[in-house]
Amino acid sequence: MHKEELIQTSIRIDSFIHRTPVMKSELLNKIAGAEIWFKCENFQKMGAFKMRGAANAMLHLSEKQKQKGVVTHSSGNFAQAVALSAKNMGIKAYIVMPENAPQVKVNAVRAYGGEVIQCVSTQEAREATADQIVKEKGATFLHPYNDIHVVYGQGTAAKELLEDHPDLNCLLAPIGGGGLISGTALSARYLGKDCETYGAEPFGADDAYQSFTTGVLTANKTVNTIADGLRTNLGKITFPIIQKYVKNIIRVEEEEIIIAMKLIWERMKIIIEPSCAVPFAAVLKEKKIFQNKKIGIILSGGNVDLAKLPF
Amino acid sequence: MHKEELIQTSIRIDSFIHRTPVMKSELLNKIAGAEIWFKCENFQKMGAFKMRGAANAMLHLSEKQKQKGVVTHSSGNFAQAVALSAKNMGIKAYIVMPENAPQVKVNAVRAYGGEVIQCVSTQEAREATADQIVKEKGATFLHPYNDIHVVYGQGTAAKELLEDHPDLNCLLAPIGGGGLISGTALSARYLGKDCETYGAEPFGADDAYQSFTTGVLTANKTVNTIADGLRTNLGKITFPIIQKYVKNIIRVEEEEIIIAMKLIWERMKIIIEPSCAVPFAAVLKEKKIFQNKKIGIILSGGNVDLAKLPF
Numbered sequence: 140m141h142k143e144e145l146i147q148t149s150i151r152i153d154s155f156i157h158r159t160p161v162m163k164s165e166l167l168n169k170i171a172g173a174e175i176w177f178k179c180e181n182f183q184k185m186g187a188f189k190m191r192g193a194a195n196a197m198l199h200l201s202e203k204q205k206q207k208g209v210v211t212h213s214s215g216n217f218a219q220a221v222a223l224s225a226k227n228m229g230i231k232a233y234i235v236m237p238e239n240a241p242q243v244k245v246n247a248v249r250a251y252g253g254e255v256i257q258c259v260s261t262q263e264a265r266e267a268t269a270d271q272i273v274k275e276k277g278a279t280f281l282h283p284y285n286d287i288h289v290v291y292g293q294g295t296a297a298k299e300l301l302e303d304h305p306d307l308n309c310l311l312a313p314i315g316g317g318g319l320i321s322g323t324a325l326s327a328r329y330l331g332k333d334c335e336t337y338g339a340e341p342f343g344a345d346d347a348y349q350s351f352t353t354g355v356l357t358a359n360k361t362v363n364t365i366a367d368g369l370r371t372n373l374g375k376i377t378f379p380i381i382q383k384y385v386k387n388i389i390r391v392e393e394e395e396i397i398i399a400m401k402l403i404w405e406r407m408k409i410i411i412e413p414s415c416a417v418p419f420a421a422v423l424k425e426k427k428i429f430q431n432k433k434i435g436i437i438l439s440g441g442n443v444d445l446a447k448l449p450f
Numbered sequence: 451m452h453k454e455e456l457i458q459t460s461i462r463i464d465s466f467i468h469r470t471p472v473m474k475s476e477l478l479n480k481i482a483g484a485e486i487w488f489k490c491e492n493f494q495k496m497g498a499f500k501m502r503g504a505a506n507a508m509l510h511l512s513e514k515q516k517q518k519g520v521v522t523h524s525s526g527n528f529a530q531a532v533a534l535s536a537k538n539m540g541i542k543a544y545i546v547m548p549e550n551a552p553q554v555k556v557n558a559v560r561a562y563g564g565e566v567i568q569c570v571s572t573q574e575a576r577e578a579t580a581d582q583i584v585k586e587k588g589a590t591f592l593h594p595y596n597d598i599h600v601v602y603g604q605g606t607a608a609k610e611l612l613e614d615h616p617d618l619n620c621l622l623a624p625i626g627g628g629g630l631i632s633g634t635a636l637s638a639r640y641l642g643k644d645c646e647t648y649g650a651e652p653f654g655a656d657d658a659y660q661s662f663t664t665g666v667l668t669a670n671k672t673v674n675t676i677a678d679g680l681r682t683n684l685g686k687i688t689f690p691i692i693q694k695y696v697k698n699i700i701r702v703e704e705e706e707i708i709i710a711m712k713l714i715w716e717r718m719k720i721i722i723e724p725s726c727a728v729p730f731a732a733v734l735k736e737k738k739i740f741q742n743k744k745i746g747i748i749l750s751g752g753n754v755d756l757a758k759l760p761f
Contacts, residue, residue, distance in 0.1 A: 160471060162493075181719045182473075401756065408492045408721040408752035441719035445712065445761055 142329035145298055145322075148195050148291040155194040155227055159183050159296070161303050164407050171422050175434045176307065177403075178300040181411050181441025185251070188296050188439050189220035189283070192318055195292030196281050197224050205230050207277040212265040214240040215368060216440055217283035222253030233278055235268045237261075241444065284318030285374025294322025300435045301330050309429070311418035312437040314338040314347040314388065315369040317377030323437060324384035337428075338381065338388040339421035341365075341396060346372045348388045351381060365393055365449055368414035368439065389421035396420050397449045403438075410441045413449065453640035456609055456633075459506050459602040466505040466538055470494050470607070472614050475718050482733050486745045487618065488714075489611040492722050492752025496562070499607050499750050500531035500594070503629055506603030507592050508535050516541050518588040523576040525551040526679060527751055528594035533564030544589055546579045548572075552755065595629030596685025605633025611746045612641050620740070622729035623748040625649040625658040625699065626680040628688030634748060635695035648739075649692065649699040650732035652676075652707060657683045659699045662692060676704055676760055679725035679750065700732035707731050708760045714749075721752045724760065 159179045168174055180188035197209060208231030211221045218234045225232035232253040236245060237260035248255055258268040273280050282289065296319075297310055310331070312323040324336040340347050343364035349357040350373055358372040373381065381388075391399075400416035403409065415438045422429050422436070470490045479485055491499035508520060519542030522532045529545045536543035543564040547556060548571035559566055569579040584591050593600065607630075608621055621642070623634040635647040651658050654675035660668040661684055669683040684692065692699075702710075711727035714720065726749045733740050733747070 186719060404721060404756060408497060410715060410719040410721060445715060445759065448756065448759075450756055 141325045144291050145294050145326055145329065149295045149298055151198050152191060152194040152292060152295065155224060156190050157183055158299055161300060162407060162409070166406050167402060170402070171429065172426055173422065173429045173432050173434050175419075175422065175436055176300065176304050177407070178296055178435060178437045179409065180296055181409060181415065181438050183440070185216070185219045185223045186440055186442040187216035187220065188293055188319060188437065189216040190224065191295050192284070192289035192292035193217065193220035193224045193281065196286055196288040197228055197230060199288050200279060204279045207279065208233060209281050210235065210269050210272045210276070210278040211281045211283065212236070212269045213283055214244060216442055218244065218248050218253070219251060221281055222248045222251035226252040231278070233272045233276065235265050235272070237265065243444065282374070284316030284371070285376045287376055289318050290321045290325070290377065290380065292322065293319045294326045296437050297323040297326035297435070298330055300437070301326060301334065304433070304435065305332060306433060307331060307334050307435045308432040309335045309337060309386075310435045310437070311337045311339055311421060313366065313369055313414050313417040313439055314340045314373070315414065316371040317347065317373040317381055319437060319439060320385060321377045321380040324380060328384050335386040336384060337421065338385050339418040340369055340388060340390055341417060342390045342392055344370050345390050347381065348390050350378055351385070351388050354382070364396075366396060366414040366417055368412060369417065389425055391417060391420040391424055395424060399423060401450050410443060411438050412440045412443050415439050415441070452636045455602050456605050456637055456640065460606045460609055462509050463502060463505040463603060463606065466535060467501050468494055469610055472611060473718060473720070477717050478713060481713070482740065483737055484733065484740045484743050484745050486730075486733065486747055487611065487615050488718070489607055489746060489748045490720065491607055492720060492726065492749050494751070496527070496530045496534045497751055497753040498527035498531065499604055499630060499748065500527040501535065502606050503595070503600035503603035504528065504531035504535045504592065507597055507599040508539055508541060510599050511590060515590045518590065519544060520592050521546065521580050521583045521587070521589040522592045522594065523547070523580045524594055525555060527753055529555070529559050529564070530562060532592055533559045533562035537563040542589070544583045544587065546576050546583070548576065554755065593685070595627030595682070596687045598687055600629050601632045601636070601688065601691065603633065604630045605637045607748050608634040608637035608746070609641055611748070612637060612645065615744070615746065616643060617744060618642060618645050618746045619743040620646040620648060620697070621746045621748070622648045622650055622732060624677065624680055624725050624728040624750055625651045625684075626725065627682040628658065628684040628692055630748060630750060631696060632688045632691040635691060639695050646697040647695060648732065649696050650729040651680055651699060651701055652728060653701045653703055655681050656701050658692065659701050661689055662696070662699050665693070677707055677725040677728055679723060680728065700736055702728060702731040702735055706735060710734060712761050721754060722749050723751045723754045726750050726752070
């Protein structure tokens with residue numbers, strides 16, 4: 140059933156996304172002692188894999204729902220993904236953003252035709268504002284990760300990677316809310332050949348590691364990481380998928396993230412977000428696990444503020 | 451004869467270079483009002499098109515010459531290209547570098563196995579030091595651009611681009627010493643279909659424009675540009691090719707280069723050198739010339755100091 144869903148999702152969203160390229164670097168392979176294929180979702184439309192899940196979720200809406208529009212709250216890539224997908228499908232998008240969201244992100248959502256509604260910068264205010272729009276406008280709320288259609292959508296990145304390189308021994312993806320890692324793990328299990336999935340997250344936002352090792356869904360008490368896409372907590376839909384299909388979760392230090400990010404920028408000449416660098420940092424950290432393996436890494440996105448680089 | 455040379459060069463250097471990908475951006479097309487295909491030589495081995503010319507020049511050496519090694523003076527990409535090509539061919543490489551060359555560049559040449567000889571930072575000292583190595587070691591001097599084998603090598607980037615997109619109306623490349631633009635223009639003329647070539651250079655190093663418009667080979671009196679790869683002067687071999695095969699040369703301001711560079715970084719998520727951004731800046735500047743055209747741009751390289759970005 141998961142396999143069929145992944146295949147159908149891939150067909151469904153095909154015209155709304157790019158099939159992104161896969162890149163490799165001889166030098167990074169040498170440094171890692173492994174063969175790594177990078178799936179470049181930083182080249183995805185609007186610059187991140189989030190397009191896949193957003194498009195799939197929206198394509199499951201009824202005609203009536205489509206007429207009334209969609210709403211989400213996000214200051215990150217999901218906001219842009221919803222705005223752009225909605226535009227491409229002729230659907231109205233309401234995007235709730237905290238009032239301290241960077242102007243560049245607000246502008247990006249508006250450029251994609253999204254209606255931005257600003258609110259106080261607390262989780263409660265964001266949820267309340269979104270709820271209000273659901274009530275007033277009849278819009279459908281889209282969750283950035285805790286939605287099985289979003290999970291299948293995100294899983295199509297790994298599906299494409301495995302089509303290009305069917306013999307990968309393992310896949311790695313970063314863990315924020317768990318949408319990408321869940322979809323990746325399902326693709327590895329049902330479309331790969333004995334392909335294992337590892338999650339990677341910063342020590343400074345290790346709710347997935349804590350949840351995974353204790354067996355109890357646990358939220359971050361504090362969050363302290365440059366990997367801004369990974370500060371969110373797992374959801375009730377993504378956690379059980381991770382428990383069942385992810386082999387292990389590797390945590391990395393902030394400095395390791397920055398080193399990995401800089402290596403990819405300097406050696407591969409591509410722009411990735413800090414969150415993107417976390418799985419490669421994990422490969423460099425746990426060399427014993429990955430030695431001589433064929434590894435696929437999902438580079439999740441490339442939306443980074445060039446004025447605030449960590450190096 | 452040029453056509454046959456380009457074809458033979460392409461075969462000759464095949465195993466020493468990457469066939470680089472071609473990228474496009476819907477958003478940049480919209481901004482430019484044209485369709486642009488970017489040939490990504492920033493993804494070339496050692497990060498720049500210079501690999502092509504260096505490999506071709508070295509493959510023309512006799513066995514005796516190969517045994518005695520090669521020498522060049524450069525603080526830029528050609529130094530790395532010669533060092534890496536030499537390593538791959540089992541040839542000794544002596545690289546003369548000014549004593550104020552950035553340590554990162556010295557390290558890169560050494561990492562590729564090149565022997566670095568440092569000298570005072572004047573053109574005379576560099577030439578004298580290289581001459582001395584030619585005399586003492588019997589090494590063969592390789593010129594970074596004023597060499598027809600180098601020109602044909604650089605022209606293979608445009609050849610590949612035209613194979614992928616045979617119907618391009620024009621090609622653009624930046625002009626430093628003229629190796630890349632000469633090779634590009636020959637490929638456009640002999641392998642394209644009515645495909646015209648435009649050169650692009652900064653106002654702050656416009657020797658090619660001055661030479662082209664006056665008909666007299668003219669060196670830069672002063673040089674003032676962020677595009678560090680374009681500060682050199684045309685040579686006696688490249689200038690006549692440019693006169694004969696280049697349609698026009700467009701000059702751009704420093705600010706226009708930085709804007710174009712930032713657009714490519716932010717929208718395409720790839721890392722390019724300032725020199726690389728000059729042709730795209732020219733397309734944005736001369737919209738009338740390029741309106742609705744199918745354009746190929748050679749992105750020349752991606753070796754940039756991340757600690758010294760202009761934005």
